[in-house]
Amino acid sequence: MSFAPRKLPQQGRSRATCDAILEAAARIIARDGLAGFNTNAVATRAGVSIGSLYQYYPNKDALMVALIDRQQRQQLDNLIAAASQIEASAGLETIVRTLVRGAMQHHRDNDLLASAIDHEEARLPVGALVGRYLDQGGALVGVMLARFAHQIRPIDPALAARTLPALVRAVTDAWANQSPPQLETAEDEAVNAVLGYLR
Amino acid sequence: MSFAPRKLPQQGRSRATCDAILEAAARIIARDGLAGFNTNAVATRAGVSIGSLYQYYPNKDALMVALIDRQQRQQLDNLIAAASQIEASAGLETIVRTLVRGAMQHHRDNDLLASAIDHEEARLPVGALVGRYLDQGGALVGVMLARFAHQIRPIDPALAARTLPALVRAVTDAWANQSPPQLETAEDEAVNAVLGYLR
DNA sequence: CCAAAATATGAGTGATAACTCATATCGTCC
DNA sequence: GGACGATATGAGTTATCACTCATATTTTGG
Numbered sequence: 001m002s003f004a005p006r007k008l009p010q011q012g013r014s015r016a017t018c019d020a021i022l023e024a025a026a027r028i029i030a031r032d033g034l035a036g037f038n039t040n041a042v043a044t045r046a047g048v049s050i051g052s053l054y055q056y057y058p059n060k061d062a063l064m065v066a067l068i069d070r071q072q073r074q075q076l077d078n079l080i081a082a083a084s085q086i087e088a089s090a091g092l093e094t095i096v097r098t099l100v101r102g103a104m105q106h107h108r109d110n111d112l113l114a115s116a117i118d119h120e121e122a123r124l125p126v127g128a129l130v131g132r133y134l135d136q137g138g139a140l141v142g143v144m145l146a147r148f149a150h151q152i153r154p155i156d157p158a159l160a161a162r163t164l165p166a167l168v169r170a171v172t173d174a175w176a177n178q179s180p181p182q183l184e185t186a187e188d189e190a191v192n193a194v195l196g197y198l199r
Numbered sequence: 200m201s202f203a204p205r206k207l208p209q210q211g212r213s214r215a216t217c218d219a220i221l222e223a224a225a226r227i228i229a230r231d232g233l234a235g236f237n238t239n240a241v242a243t244r245a246g247v248s249i250g251s252l253y254q255y256y257p258n259k260d261a262l263m264v265a266l267i268d269r270q271q272r273q274q275l276d277n278l279i280a281a282a283s284q285i286e287a288s289a290g291l292e293t294i295v296r297t298l299v300r301g302a303m304q305h306h307r308d309n310d311l312l313a314s315a316i317d318h319e320e321a322r323l324p325v326g327a328l329v330g331r332y333l334d335q336g337g338a339l340v341g342v343m344l345a346r347f348a349h350q351i352r353p354i355d356p357a358l359a360a361r362t363l364p365a366l367v368r369a370v371t372d373a374w375a376n377q378s379p380p381q382l383e384t385a386e387d388e389a390v391n392a393v394l395g396y397l398r
Numbered sequence: 399c400c401a402a403a404a405t406a407t408g409a410g411t412g413a414t415a416a417c418t419c420a421t422a423t424c425g426t427c428c
Numbered sequence: 429g430g431a432c433g434a435t436a437t438g439a440g441t442t443a444t445c446a447c448t449c450a451t452a453t454t455t456t457g458g
Contacts, residue, residue: 007434011425014435033322038415049437054417119318123232127376162373167392170365177326178358193366196395206404210455213405237445248407253447405454412448417441424435 003062003124007055018056020046025067030113034120039063064120065129071117072133078102079137083144092148093195099141100190103168108183111176134161145198152198167193202261202323206254217255219245224266229312233319238262263319264328270316271332277301278336282343291347292394298340299389302367307382310375333360344397351397366392 009015024046029037039060043050057063082102086095107114121130138161145152168190175186208214223245228236238259242249256262281301285294306313320329337360344351367389374385 009435011434013424017435035322039417040415050417051419051437052435055435058417060416115318115321119314122314123234159373159377162376163370163388163392166369166373167366170369171362174358174361174365177361189362193362193392193396196398197392199395208405210404212455216405238447239445249447250408250449251406254405257447259446400458401456402458403454403456405452407450407452409450410448411446413446414444416443419440420437422435422437424433426433427431428429 001061002058003065004058005056005062005066006058009056014056017046017048017052020048021053021057021063022066022070025063026070026113029067029116030110033112034116037116061124065124065126068117068121068124068126069129071113072130075106076133076137078106079140083140086144092145092151093191095144096194096198097187097191100168100194101187103165104172104183104187104190107169107172131158134158137161155198163197164194167197200260201257202264203257204255204261204265205257208255213255216245216247216251219247220252220256220262221266221269224262225269225312228266228315229309232311233315236315260323264323264325267316267320267323267325268328270312271329274305275332275336277305278339282339285343291344291350292390294343295393295397296386296390299367299393300386302364303371303382303386303389306368306371330357333357336360354397362396363393366396 009018021042025037025042028041028045039053040050042063043053046053053063057066079099079102082098086098090098135158138157141161141164142157171190171193172183172186175182175189208217220241224236224241227240227244238252239249241262242252245252252262256265278298278301281297285297289297334357337356340360340363341356370389370392371382371385374381374388
């Protein structure tokens with residue numbers, strides 16, 4: 001089973017079709033989870049026929065892989081945007097807090113989608129794809145934290161890129177499942193956990 | 200949709216049937232993930248007819264809920280067993296390390312099953328059920344850590360019971376996805392993360 | 399032993415959803 | 429403006445799978 005696109009869009013029209021399909025898939029999963037994710041629903045939601053969907057995505061898993069790619073790219077973009085807003089003189093805790101806030105925001109906005117994608121990443125052969133994005137993000141964060149080398153123990157950057165988002169996730173989920181959820185405190189806790197891990 | 204058992208087993212024979220069904224479900228998910236989890240396969244694997252399965256579990260989700268209950272109970276039992284082997288004079292780090300090792304062992308042995316169950320817990324209304332087990336585990340750990348109150352910042356025990364296993368999980372997964380996986384080091388890292396969070 | 403209750407059976411039903419294909423429309427290039 | 433490739437359509441096919449039910453077997457209590 002291949003996940004490569006069956007046919008590359010060559011005209012603007014078909015590129016719009018591909019995008020609409022991905023967007024529809026994301027919205028459906030965000031609303032109903034993987035249970036509502038079927039190709040007929042995606043095509044309908046995208047305002048496109050089921051035949052068009054299969055013109056570009058050879059099977060359902062290929063569509064999922066494309067969605068994973070899209071999501072990873074968005075998260076990297078978010079990270080870059082957050083990083084660009086941090087002042088050069090910012091302290092370690094400020095930096096960590098800014099990045100944590102960005103990650104939490106992303107999860108809060110797309111809770112079902114984010115966890116569905118996490119789950120599918122484990123099932124599909126996307127290790128290399130995801131690894132590329134994580135390494136880019138890790139490198140960026142590594143540069144930002146280089147100034148604080150004396151406050152931080154040495155950690156493999158590729159590893160930190162996998163560990164830290166998961167840490168934030170773990171803390172966020174734990175607080176979100178509390179009643180009542182207290183998301184402001186969750187941010188403090190996540191910052192705490194990350195700093196505790198880094199030092 | 201109710202998840203309560205349709206009929207309670209009253210004879211030893213039917214209790215064995217129920218157990219065989221649950222065991223088969225666990226083994227199938229552990230091998231093939233949720234993709235291979237269908238009621239016909241479970242019944243066949245259990246050496247039981249599909250009709251018998253539906254005699255006790257009114258629908259597929261009810262079977263999943265029973266499996267979640269079973270898994271949570273097992274994890275609590277593991278925790279109790281690990282706790283009982285810790286000497287009364289053990290230091291904080293020793294205690295944390297022992298508990299972390301137990302949790303990692305459990306995940307390593309049942310990787311697909313554990314993550315499938317995590318995923319299903321989010322979808323099904325099992326918050327109260329899971330909460331009871333977490334609170335019991337949290338209380339137990341709370342007692343063990345009470346001696347170290349001066350080294351630990353105050354944390355809501357119910358919250359810690361949700362956060363700490365997730366932390367361990369996050370670190371373990373990050374290291375497991377590294378190539379090559381180094382699970383011994385992962386233990387050190389998880390202990391680190393937990394201690395960093397607690398202090 | 400017998401009747402009634404409990405338990406087991408598995409072919410069958412209906413719904414869902416992935417995927418195909420014959421046909422139609424659109425865009426581009428000369 | 430015509431021809432050819434690119435793109436779009438959606439009814440139809442097929443496989444899977446949750447779940448039922450009429451019937452058969454086993455266990456229990458009297």
